Amino acid sequence: MRLGITGHRGLSAQVERMVRDALHAGLRKYDPAELLGVRCLADGPDTWFAEAVLDSGGRIEVVVPAEQYREGLPESHRATYDELLARASEVHHTGMRASTSQAHMAGSEILVGLVDRLVAVWDGQPARGYGGTADVVTYARRTGVPVDVVWPKGSTRD
Template sequence: MRTIGITGHQGLPEAVAAEVDARIRRRLNEPVLGVSCLADGADQIFARAVLDAGGRITVIVPADQYRDGLAEHARPGYDQLLARADSIHQLHHVESTEQSHLDASAEMLDRVDELWAVWDGQPARGYGGTADVVALARERGLPVTVFWPDGASRDR
């Protein structure tokens, strides 16, 4: 079974999220093992699509306080997806910080055959953002597939 990791933007505009979801679902032509931190946006879109396609998910939890740092609207989805995970790997950070998030992404990359990125191609807005994870995957020689609708913007 292929193992695919996800990185991507949070807080996607509704139309962008719908298009990204459709593109990911079209690309999932077999059950896979998806590895995700279940953040708002790309991570949760990917995890739902993997499960709907008959795949399994592994969750990397960056820190004890990770859930508390998620946007309030993303917490129910996080809880639902976490409950459906095949396995959960908790890192030893307490606070949910940029460093704990990057460490979780590095752990995710250790476990995957390829990375899918919901990325607009722009530099990361903070340390450990999507662009940084894509760069780390490429440094490690992992194949990276980018999902981003032409002309789309992250800002509403």
């Protein structure tokens, strides 16, 4: 089973705990030997998902949206990004240089094309900028990829 993830960054510690628990619980239904998680490894749900897949015994593939993607991530997250990138069984690139919204959406489109299902840590609201979680969910649904929404009841983004 090839699972991808998209999700909101900057969630509170309380929401993070609930999302991490939900991701771990959701992965239990899959055979670890056949589980492959795909994502760009941004801070937040991307990373939590990759860690949960690896913890369950699965493998990860990474999509790098742009050559300058790592530099656009919070400095505090870069070591985690490097560690997970090194553990990827395969790395996909968009071919773009600058880490822009267009590059991020292109990376998400590649991701959606690689997976059987998409997990979305999504509050159900419109994207706050091009390439946001809602845009990725819309793209997945338009291309026929099933989407499983994870959003703890009563949670907020801000």
